[in-house]
Amino acid sequence: MSTVTFENIFHGDSSEIGKLRFNAAGFGWKAYSSEENNPTTYSGHDVRHATWFRVARNFQLRLAMRQAEKPRITFDGFKREELDKVKRTLDEFFNIKLETRDTSLKGWNWGKAQVQGNDITFQVQGKTAFEIPLSTVANSNIAGKNEVALEFNPPPAPAQNAKDLSKRVPDELIEMRFYIPGKSMKSKGSDAGSDGEETDLDEDGNEITAADAFHNMIKDKADIGAVVGDSIVVFEDILVLTPRGRFSLEFYPDSLRLLGKSTDYRVPFTSIHRIFLLPKLDDLHIQLVLGLDPPIRQGATRYPFLVAQWPKDEEVDAELNLSDEEIAKYPDLQRKYEAPTFQVISRVLKSLTGKKVTPPGGFRNAQGLNGIKANVKAVQGELYFLEKGLIFIAKQPILIDFSKTESISFSRVGGGIASAKTFDMRVVSKTEVADHVFSAISKEEVTPISSFLQSKNVRLKNEMEEAVMDIDEPLSDDDEEMDSIASEDEEDQKKKSKDKSKPAKSAKKPVDDEDDDESEDEDFMGESSDGGSPSESDSDDEDSGMASDASDPYMEELRKKQAKRAKKNADSGDDAEKPKAKKAKKE
Structure with a gap:
């Protein structure tokens, strides 16, 4: 045929x-x-x-x-x-x-996992239950003491506005975990015991668990981080804040590998979409922030940003493992570097990825630094104002684009207390449902932030000024008049209460200027001599502004003169009408 x-x-x-x-x-x-x-x-x-x-x-x-x-x-x-x-x-x-x-159809979730050729096979009673191509494994981690987590390459991004369901990317498996108990065993020599196996040991003589042995086998066989060929350059013992730990950064022609003590991350250059180089507010360290899409994962936790940190004065000598022809393919790439660590790594990343490194914007806080301290809920961090957006650096960084921002408003803590030393900044997004609220910002940063945001044509609303006007607004003429009337009413009430406590004979005296003065003197002398209640004496002392003593003749005479002077001043405004009142009474 x-x-x-x-x-x-x-x-x-x-x-x-x-x-x-x-x-x-x-x-x-x-x-x-x-x-x-x-x-x-x-x-x-x-x-x-x-x-x-x-x-x-x-x-x-x-x-x-x-x-x-x-x-x-x-x-x-x-x-x-x-x-x-x-x-x-x-x-x-x-x-x-x-x-x-034959394929195992029992549905058991326990069996034997091993690497055969280019596949990971899981067998149940000698029959294959499923196979995983090693080419699809993106990462392998020790998730627990006896647990190995395999992460698979993410599916391509779906087409935008794909209404046809058949053209959308289907759901795919992204992680699988194997629980592998026990120790790693290897065959003994011919002179060994009858069992024929012994515990496998590492270079330091420590026992290797079966999970570690399986994890190491996956890393050697699968395309995790490393590609065919040697790395371009390696930076050892780098402090990474997100995800937390110390890693070795290994650069390859198309990916970056973070090699840690128990975890490895492979970051393809195609997933790096933003690079930021920001100085910390302590003015001692520099932070490199990589925006990742899709993010790297550790279990159920996603890390859309990778944050590394170096001392500002730390320097490194690096030589790239590339030929002259290969170096010529990358712009601004040198064979040797001798400069601060953050500069060398950022320049290598810029050349290999082709992405722009974004520096801090022109914003300066009250102390002249590039950012400010702020909180998001209970998380403390540093907020930087870039030329095209905001970035909040904490355990989980937040990136906000000005083009997607509806408005930014300032408000005081506690309902507009004028004495508050901090304020909140609320960012309303055009695309997201929830707003971003940055709290515990020092009040002295209002002016620098307002000036910077206005220069970027960001819609700004300062609710603090309205709250201060409501509290500290000066009194108008009508308000002053009402206050004076209220104070006069209070004085009249006090006088009436004093008149009720006077003897009845004082009300029968003829009304003339001298009698009025004498009656007031008699009343004042009677009140001062009999002592009265402690509350009355205290109030008199406060009104006069002097500490009184009833047994002191000098102080008693001084109080009389002050009382007469106060009475004359109070009645001076009515002197023009007093003669008319006397004449009307005589008639």
Whole structure:
């Protein structure tokens, strides 16, 4: 037979269906929906091994190839009765024996995990339950004492405004965890005991757990952080604030690897979309902030920002592992660097990623620094005003773009207390539902912040000025008049209460100037001599502003003169009307 054709076959993970055709030279697959006559072809001499599997889409033909860039090819959709036909085709054309493997359908979640070739296989009672290609593993971490967490490469970003559900990216597995108890064992020599195994030890003589052994095997086999070839440059013992720890930064042509004591992170350069270089407010350290999309993950925690820190005066000597031709491909890249650490790392990142390094903006606080101290809820951090937005550096940084900001308002703590030393700044977003509130900002920063935001044409609302006007607004003429009337009413009430306590004979005296003065003198003398109640004497003392003593004649005479003078001043405004009142009484 010259050609053998199989219909309704899927190629790899594709959702398109097509036909698979074999001949003596090789084989090829073409989708039914393809209008062009360009099938995907392969040479039959490159096939090393063939396996028949039961999968979700009926049966699968898996072909192991000799090419390193394409180690495995799969075709799904075969029917059970086509097994013999596939065996004869492979044997006749390529002299390949088809191996049939049974799949475990028990559904058990315990078994044996091992690395076989380019796959991680999980077997239950000797049968394969599932397989994971090592090429899809993005990261491996020791999640617990006996737990290994595998993270897979994230799916590509979905098309914007994709209304057709068939064109959207489907849900994919992003993490899997293996619980591997016990110690790592290795075979003993011929002179060992009957058990034939012994505990594996590391270089320091410590026992290696089975989880650590599996984790190390994954890192060696999978494409985690490292690509084919050596690293360009390595920076040791770098303090990373988010995620917290000390890591070695290894730069590769297309990715950055953070190698820690128990965790590794691989950051492709394509996921780095923003780079910031910001001085800390202590004026001793420099922070490098990388904005990541998609973010790196550790368990259920996502880290959309990576924050590293160095002392400002720390220097490093670095030499890149690149030839002159390779260095010429990158702009502004040098072979040797001898400068502060933060400058060297930021320049290497800028050249390899092609991204701009954003410095702090032109904002200066009351002390002349680039940022201010602020809180987000109970988290303390540092807030920087950039040329096109804000960035809050804390355990989980926050980046706000001015173009997506509706308005920014200032408000005092506690409902507008004028004596408050701090204020809150609320950022209202155009796209997000929740607002960002930065609290505990020093009141002296109002003027610098207002001037900077106004220069960026940001809509600003200062609610503190309105609150201060409500509290500290000066009294108008009407208010002063009302206050004077109220004080006069209080004085009249006091006089009436004093008149009620006077003897009845004082009210029968003729009304003239001298009698009025004498009656007031008598009343004052009587009140001062009899002592009165402690409250009355205290109030008199406070009114006069002097400390009195009833037994002192000099003080008593002084009080009389002051009382007469006060009475004359009070009655001086009515002197013009007193004669008229006397004349009316005589008539």
